[in-house]
Amino acid sequence: MPQPVELPHEPRADGDPMGTPADDETVLWKGRPDPHVLARTAMHTRSLAVYFAVLVGVWVFSGNPNAAITFAVLGVIAIAILYSIAWFSARTTLYILTETRLIMRIGMAIETRINVPLRHVQAANLRARGSGHGDITLELGGERLLGYVLLWPHVRPWHLHRPQPMLRAVPDAAKVAEMLADSCAAIGEIERGKAGAATGDERPAPAAHAGSASFAASRRAPSPVRLEEATA
Structure with a gap:
């Protein structure tokens, strides 16, 4: 089990269930973007x-x-x-991953706390940014949509109709992506395979960006979650 990471100068949301993990929740990972x-x-x-x-x-x-x-x-x-x-x-951002949800505490002027239940994650895509850093984009199911302006810059660019939350410039991005997949695996079934091998009702992995690694974990009820990894 990964040990929780303690970060200095964390934004505080004491006593707020929207921004603070409950006592019975297990914090798997904490992180924030690398400013550079x-x-x-x-x-x-x-x-x-x-x-x-x-x-x-x-x-x-x-x-x-x-x-x-x-x-x-x-x-x-x-x-x-x-x-x-x-x-x-x-400095004002904190991502918290537990076994059931992803908490995003963001906002430069006014802190906003966003909960993303892992059962709503249909796909997660990793784009490597060099030196172990990367962006992890989440495709969400359900009718509730998050505002693009509310999420910026923690959102996939130009996806205005259905904004996709993004963990920006996180260190050890591949490990975080695997941790996210493992957390989803505890909620739904998971398959591991090679990129491009999806068939039938399984969703194919997104194309890898040139010169970067690509990760995908896709979910379509009642089909199992699929984890695919590829290197360009």
Whole structure:
């Protein structure tokens, strides 16, 4: 059984059943996003830096150093702001996985506590982000939908119609994904197989991203949960 992870400066929700595991719940894992990975993947700071570098280069070769300096300063300011947002978002976020649910305590200005019962998880997809970090997206069943703006940045980009909660930039993402699959296995049956081997009523795993690992655990009642792993 994995040991609970104690994090410094955790957001507190003492006595709140929405944000605090009950006494009879087993906390399997606690974690929060890595601020540097969050800035790169959610705030797109690397892409923004390349964009401003190109602009600066264009103005330098055009013989306009004043414009180049202006865009360089603007680029530094923009990236600094995004890094600050990522750092503050990571500091005010706490993901808690128990044997029955996933608790997301998020919100930079006002803390929001979101409960995701594991029995509602239809699929979980892992996208590796380097150095053991990764994003884990949850596809949920049921009629109740979570708001995209409420979840941001802990949400899969551009899925506005049915927002999908996302554990962003978590360390040891593969282990967390396995832990999530094992928790779902305690609720429903689970099969382990190779990627692309799903047949019949089983749902195929999502395509792996180039240069990254892919994980999927899909559920379709009354069919069993399927866990698939693939490497690009």
